[in-house]
Amino acid sequence: MIVVVCLNPALDITHHVPAVSWGGVNRPSAVYARPGGKGLNVARTLHALGADVLLMGLAGGPTGAGIEAALDRSGVPAALTPIAADTRRTFTVVDGAAAGGRGDAAAGGRGDAAAGGRGDVTAFNEAGPEVSEREFAEFRGQYEKALAGASAVVLSGSLPTGLPAGAYATLIEVARAACVPAVLDTHGEALLRGAAAGPAIVKPNLDELESLAGRRLSAGDGPDLAAVAAAADQLRAFGAQAVVASLGADGLLAATGDGRWQARPGAPVAGNATGAGDAVAAALAHGLVLGRPWDERLRHAAALGAASVAAPVAGEFSHAHYASALSAVAVHRDEVS
């Protein structure tokens, strides 16, 4: 069983509005509400891969109850620890008329939080509920019990308000004590402290790696691979056993105990990049428990990331896309080091 930890799940609410009146009153033509958060995408992806998965995390209030009900309908096994505060929401507005609409659309840039290609997207992401020490201790107890039957754990996403930046580090130490390898996908201080606790894999994206390194890691249009490799090595030196940087259309760069690797997908895929990193994290955990060597592990991860971009909704992919992407990925070991 793979345990997926999602401490800060969200109810993702999306409003499609034919032509947004900013500063006015809008009546959305379509409303979607589904459970979200990076850990949920990872769990959904592993479930779709046929892996035995258990989603763990924190959920509270009516929003938490809504997430649990939706998870139940989706068939993804979950055991969420109840908290007193209400689980967070994210709210995304898709403006159908944005392409030719407001003059500042270009200046504002495109949020990539949802529904890519459908028009101008604006996201409002709540930070997450207050979690008490007692509630986190309760979660930790349930997590320790679940680890007894686990072959790997994935820790993914942001931490809710009130949890210390070392929360993931604590959970990785608990997993190490139970001899369960951990895959960590988060950002900032939680990533840095988590890496120091010695997880099997950390999976930053380019932004997260740049933010940790404190310097730009791109050159011209794409990532500066030598600089990315140096930053990945730094993060390994910090304690992570392997670092897999996800670089969007440029694929993956991995710094591992078995050397440095690159995996490049085939032709770039148009679609929704939200959740592609979660698909990569899911595939890395899957490859880990299947005992795949690094080249195969990365091939599957890059392919699943590409297949996820082609799917309209984060946390989903088509098996046909995955299969065809798999044959297009080019993996090589980097001899320059």
Added chain:
Amino acid sequence: MIVVVCLNPALDITHHVPAVSWGGVNRPSAVYARPGGKGLNVARTLHALGADVLLMGLAGGPTGAGIEAALDRSGVPAALTPIAADTRRTFTVVDGAAAGGRGDAAAGGRGDAAAGGRGDVTAFNEAGPEVSEREFAEFRGQYEKALAGASAVVLSGSLPTGLPAGAYATLIEVARAACVPAVLDTHGEALLRGAAAGPAIVKPNLDELESLAGRRLSAGDGPDLAAVAAAADQLRAFGAQAVVASLGADGLLAATGDGRWQARPGAPVAGNATGAGDAVAAALAHGLVLGRPWDERLRHAAALGAASVAAPVAGEFSHAHYASALSAVAVHRDEVS
């Protein structure tokens, strides 16, 4: 007991964002979620006036459960009939930097849906859940039972998807059969058909009356009182026993069986106009059950409307404001007819 019917309650979610990035990803600095909908404001106001009130309506899904939990905490007695679909949300973004921000802020106009005066406000209002015939029949049964102990009923707000435009008319007929006078505050066809069912009072605002009349009822800066009176008479002829038009800072104009009345508040009040019409409807129902004559009924309604504008949140008012507004209201019977 006054029964307040709110068939389409909402969870009102408000995000305060220091400087909104339209087309980007925003992290709100403050998040508020409270039960809303016109009927809820009426019930809260009557409860604060010390009236014996029962809020009835429809609630479903996790959002409905959240509304019930919040009502329970607020102490407003409620008996909501469960429905299968999820209760609607409204989502309001308050842009702290709007004053000097986007170039199109002026063109977009200001939504008055929330938090007046706090900056640029954009609202996204969901239409409401599908309600089945069986669910509405279940509600109607509970409503009939509650009417046995009721001295008045207030029917307020929009109808959720799936309910016919004649739903309020049906509920008014049921109330008439039980000899319970009804106050109706809604818009469009539901108002027209409701008025035909013979409620004691209908309370349109200027926009709603203009929309029914199919013509402008204002002249220059304010309402054209002769035109408003003619439109109110028309709505009375349609079946309503009395029509009270709420005209914002211009107060109230009433066409009743006891003649035509005007009630003007004192100096204009700065603040949040959302919910002022609901305060007026609450005061009209309160005056009705207390047996106040029209002049006193309108004096209280105009004063409570003004006190509601001074309060920061819809459905609330300060008793001190109410008392001082009461002495400032000028009521007169219109002899020209």
